[in-house]
Amino acid sequence: MDKSVIKFSHCGKDIFCFFVPEECPECGMGFSGRRLEEAPISIPNPFTNGHKTPCAFLIAPAEENTLREYDGGSDLHTGITDTNGIAYNYTKSGVRRDCEGWEHCISIRLVQPDMYNLINQWDQYLEKFSSAQMWDPLWKSFNEENHNCYSYTLMFINCVLAMQSKRALSKDEFTQTFILPRIKRAAKYTMLCQEITHNHFYIVDSPKRDSQKEQDDEDKDEKSKS
Structure with a gap:
């Protein structure tokens, strides 16, 4: 059975792992206080018996x-x-x-x-x-x-x-509606487990950070035009 995958956010990153570490693997900051930007959440396992x-x-x-x-x-x-x-x-x-x-x-x-x-x-x-x-x-x-x-x-x-x-x-309707979304979820979950097994963590930029960066860039463009 797969271990439970956990996601938490810190320093603008989404970090996936099997357990929350004592310090951030990205910046090294300790988590002795409540320094996580978001509470850790468990990623649902798409596989069942x-x-x-x-x-x-x-x-x-x-x-x-x-x-x-x-x-x-x-x-x-x-x-x-x-x-x-x-x-x-x-x-x-x-x-x-x-x-x-x-x-x-x-x-x-x-x-x-x-x-x-x-x-x-x-x-x-x-x-x-x-x-x-x-x-x-x-x-x-x-x-x-x-x-x-x-x-x-x-x-x-x-x-x-x-x-x-x-x-x-229809075959296409059933495939598109019920099959493909679950297969994509299963493939992503399997990839996460493999990455975490090999590297202990899987780290990506947080979507919130990306959207904030885009907003900041837009604001800079507007200021430069005015």
Whole structure:
């Protein structure tokens, strides 16, 4: 499990680390008093144990993605969990029902806790959908472009939406709205963890400092014109 990433600000910098040090790594000032410009905040970990997230859409690195990356260029795999956290996912050999292997993934809950009728029927819907002929590799082969794990998961989600009399989501719409923002967040979080592991800290200019510098430059320009 990833350590918790903490962010605090000091001397015009945003500083990311696993724990707040006794002194600022940028200027060396001690923090014995309350000299932090902002209270430290914890950066939410975008990864969860998919097997502990029932009725959810899961994203994890594909088996051939040996570096386990979420960088936008590496292959990813998707699945749907039942109410017990079993991950249903479509592969070249058909639909798998994994009880392990999705412990470090991105998850998107698909059902609100108070949707009791849907939760009670969820497993039945998922099993019936997964047993359909179209997911039998002897009937229709896995295709990287248009008959893959993503097709399987999105089609199931749209079947559930149809049962609720809601409109279907297109592949682009679902990707842009739900997938890409979470993948970007996961990639950034992974980068932060790697930088902190190697260098103890990850330090960048604070956006407030940048905006203040831009304002000061604009004020100087205005004065020089007058």
